[in-house]
Amino acid sequence: MSSHNLDTLYRQVIMDHYKNPRNKGDLEEETLHVNMNNPTCGDRIQLQLKVEEEKIADARFVGEGCSISLSSASMMTEAVKGHTVEEALDMAQMFSQLMQGEEIDDTKYDLGDIEALQGVTKFPARIKCATLAWKAMEKGLVEEENRS
Numbered sequence: 001m002s003s004h005n006l007d008t009l010y011r012q013v014i015m016d017h018y019k020n021p022r023n024k025g026d027l028e029e030e031t032l033h034v035n036m037n038n039p040t041c042g043d044r045i046q047l048q049l050k051v052e053e054e055k056i057a058d059a060r061f062v063g064e065g066c067s068i069s070l071s072s073a074s075m076m077t078e079a080v081k082g083h084t085v086e087e088a089l090d091m092a093q094m095f096s097q098l099m100q101g102e103e104i105d106d107t108k109y110d111l112g113d114i115e116a117l118q119g120v121t122k123f124p125a126r127i128k129c130a131t132l133a134w135k136a137m138e139k140g141l142v143e144e145e146n147r148s
Contacts, residue, residue, distance in 0.1 A: 013116035017071035022078050023060045031058075034140035038128045043069035047077075047136040051144065056080050056088055059137075066129050068120060073133035075114045083109075085141050092134045099127050 027048045037044040043065030050058040059077035063070065076095075080088040087109065094104045095114065101121045120130045 007119060010116040010119050013113045014067060014071045017074040017113065018067040021061075021070060021074040023058075023074065023081075024062065025060055026062060027058055027060045031060075032140045032144055034136040034143075036132055036136040036139070038065070038069065038132050040125065041066050041069065041129050043129055043132050045069065045073055045133055045136055047073070047133060047140060049137065049140055051085060051141075054084050054086075056083055056085065061133060065132070066126075068117070068126050069129040069132050072114075072117055072130045075112060075117070076133045076137060079109070079112050079114060080137065085145065089138060089141060092138045095134050096131065099131055 027050055029050065031048040031050045034047045034049075035045070036047070043063070045061055045063035045065065048060045048062075049056055059081050061073045061077060063073065079091060083091070091109055091111070094108070094111070098104050098115070098118060099121060106115065117130050120126050
């Protein structure tokens with residue numbers, strides 16, 4: 001597939017997650033809450049994670065922001081559900097590498113639509129938008145582990 005067609009496909013995937021976000025809304029039961037914002041772009045997110053027996057049983061988010069930050073939150077919540085805390089943190093590390101333009105082992109986890117965000121690396125100012133939800137997830141999980 002040519003890079004032009006790939007860019008178009010990736011844009012469509014990002015816009016689909018933006019217009020039809022997965023896991024948007026509040027979790028009913030007691031959860032881990034993390035609030036983060038990106039003042040540069042005005043993105044704000046509240047991430048809610050339900051962790052049971054070292055696994056992410058559910059993940060939701062509410063917030064506002066640009067298409068990249070909200071679609072990334074949608075993709076991230078899809079990707080980490082059902083994974084262990086350790087795997088989710090590993091996925092966050094992989095996503096960070098992807099945003100730095102590094103090659104990643106995409107056979108290790110099913111990253112779903114996340115690779116559609118690769119094009120963001122061409123726009124350094126937008127990388128913070130893409131990584132916001134991931135950083136919120138990392139912060140929440142690490143703080144939770146330190147509390148235990």
